Amino acid sequence: MFPLLLVTLLSGCVHLAPYERATLMTRVMQDPYDPSEAALMAHVIEVREAMAGATVASGASCGCR
Amino acid sequence: MWLPLVLLPSAAFADDPPVGGPGASVAATPGEPRAATSGDPASVRVAPAPAAPAPRVTEANARVDHFADGWITVVAPGAGVKFDLTHGWTVDAAWASDIISGATPHITTDAVSSATRFTEARHGLTLGIDRAPSTDWSVHGSYSGSAESDFVSHSAGVGMKADAFGRMVTFSADYHARFETVGRADDEAYAEPANVHTLDLGGRTILGRSTTATLLATGEFESCAEALGCDASPYRKVRLEDGLSLSERHPGVRGRVAAAARVSQAFGVATAMHAGYRYYLDTWEVTGHTVQLSLVRSFFDDHLTVRANGRYARQSAASFWGPGYASASEWRTGDLDLGGLTSGQGGLSVEGSLYGLGPASRASLSAHFDRLWLRHDVFPDETSRDGWLLGGGIDAIF
Numbered sequence: 228m229f230p231l232l233l234v235t236l237l238s239g240c241v242h243l244a245p246y247e248r249a250t251l252m253t254r255v256m257q258d259p260y261d262p263s264e265a266a267l268m269a270h271v272i273e274v275r276e277a278m279a280g281a282t283v284a285s286g287a288s289c290g291c292r
Numbered sequence: 293m294w295l296p297l298v299l300l301p302s303a304a305f306a307d308d309p310p311v312g313g314p315g316a317s318v319a320a321t322p323g324e325p326r327a328a329t330s331g332d333p334a335s336v337r338v339a340p341a342p343a344a345p346a347p348r349v350t351e352a353n354a355r356v357d358h359f360a361d362g363w364i365t366v367v368a369p370g371a372g373v374k375f376d377l378t379h380g381w382t383v384d385a386a387w388a389s390d391i392i393s394g395a396t397p398h399i400t401t402d403a404v405s406s407a408t409r410f411t412e413a414r415h416g417l418t419l420g421i422d423r424a425p426s427t428d429w430s431v432h433g434s435y436s437g438s439a440e441s442d443f444v445s446h447s448a449g450v451g452m453k454a455d456a457f458g459r460m461v462t463f464s465a466d467y468h469a470r471f472e473t474v475g476r477a478d479d480e481a482y483a484e485p486a487n488v489h490t491l492d493l494g495g496r497t498i499l500g501r502s503t504t505a506t507l508l509a510t511g512e513f514e515s516c517a518e519a520l521g522c523d524a525s526p527y528r529k530v531r532l533e534d535g536l537s538l539s540e541r542h543p544g545v546r547g548r549v550a551a552a553a554r555v556s557q558a559f560g561v562a563t564a565m566h567a568g569y570r571y572y573l574d575t576w577e578v579t580g581h582t583v584q585l586s587l588v589r590s591f592f593d594d595h596l597t598v599r600a601n602g603r604y605a606r607q608s609a610a611s612f613w614g615p616g617y618a619s620a621s622e623w624r625t626g627d628l629d630l631g632g633l634t635s636g637q638g639g640l641s642v643e644g645s646l647y648g649l650g651p652a653s654r655a656s657l658s659a660h661f662d663r664l665w666l667r668h669d670v671f672p673d674e675t676s677r678d679g680w681l682l683g684g685g686i687d688a689i690f
Binding site for chain 2: 241242243247248249250251253254255256258260261263264267268271272274275276277278279280281282283
């Protein structure tokens with residue numbers, strides 16, 4: 228179900244030439260902006276909650292729980 | 293894991309075209325002059341070979357962070373480096389440690405009954421390798437290992453990333469297998485194994501000149517030793533109504549799914565907003581909703597960047613969670629994090645960057661400061677787990 232949704236939603240209705248993507252290439256559009264900081268935050272939060280997954284950061288597990 | 297990491301690039305180089313390219317009349321090895329002929333065997337001239345691209349460091353970073361709440365204090369140093377091995381191969385390595393000290397209170401029905409004081413260190417190592425046969429797709433593999441006095445984890449993963457639809461969409465898929473051993477610091481013979489299999493799927497698409505959208509999904513299956521169960525602590529106990537206490541015991545399997553959608557919107561070239569929502573569900577009947585928002589603004593031609601971010605999450609309790617147990621039920625837990633709770637986070641990050649500094653095309657110094665809140669449904673006054681996270685680091689791109 229999810230792959231179907233993924234392809235449907237992401238196949239895109241517009242097409243941009245490379246020169247039209249300048250804004251998308253700026254650093255402020257990077258998500259996450261700082262991957263190591265995002266991984267740290269995900270680690271801290273996952274230790275304090277039961278929820279996990281579907282984040283833009285991942286890392287090694289720990290026995291923190 | 294070091295052996296295949298070293299050998300894989302060498303094996304792939306054997307498929308690359310010979311130095312000199314098609315038409316080179318005399319085979320040459322890298323670094324040697326090659327001969328070119330012009331029909332007359334006597335007129336052989338020796339031309340210097342173009343310099344073969346050499347492996348080089350493309351990125352290096354180091355950081356240290358500090359976390360503290362009412363229970364624990366953690367100092368977490370880390371460092372990473374990334375190499376371009378040429379021919380589309382890159383490798384990376386990262387190290388991180390947590391030096392943890394504090395006390396874990398054992399909260400039962402109506403009181404903080406006791407606290408286990410401890411000081412320990414966790415050391416983790418991550419190795420990765422990436423191969424991009426073309427600019428449209430790449431494959432990668434990774435290994436992560438983590439060890440502390442009573443817990444060992446090994447994780448291996450493979451994945452791929454591909455652009456499609458005229459590079460308007462990027463798909464990614466990753467699979468990880470993780471093997472963990474839970475021990476006890478006071479009992480070397482104690483060992484409870486757990487295996488975790490995780491599949492991550494993602495897709496990011498361009499919606500316009502200033503907008504992208506991302507869909508993410510994770511499915512995870514965890515199987516653990518029956519004695520303790522998944523994600524249980526050998527130290528935590530639950531108190532029964534008759535005053536006795538028992539070790540917690542969780543189900544031996546756990547399935548988890550999460551799906552998220554994120555949108556990134558630029559306002560000009562110096563400001564952007566990132567917003568996301570995640571839904572979570574697992575076989576222990578924990579459901580959760582998370583929303584995130586981040587605003588990024590750069591100043592002085594990207595020499596200074598300021599980010600503000602916030603997060604709100606709400607989760608329901610696991611089906612077997614309870615503030616206390618009347619009798620020795622099959623499943624029982626003393627883990628407050630499996631109960632219903634509301635979680636919040638807000639923070640600010642600042643980064644200063646210099647461009648063309650020595651060999652680095654960009655060198656950045658960053659710092660962040662975050663405040664975290666946690667409110668348990670059953671213990672709303674237990675505010676000691678509100679915490680602070682602050683830290684910073686240096687990052688260089690070459």
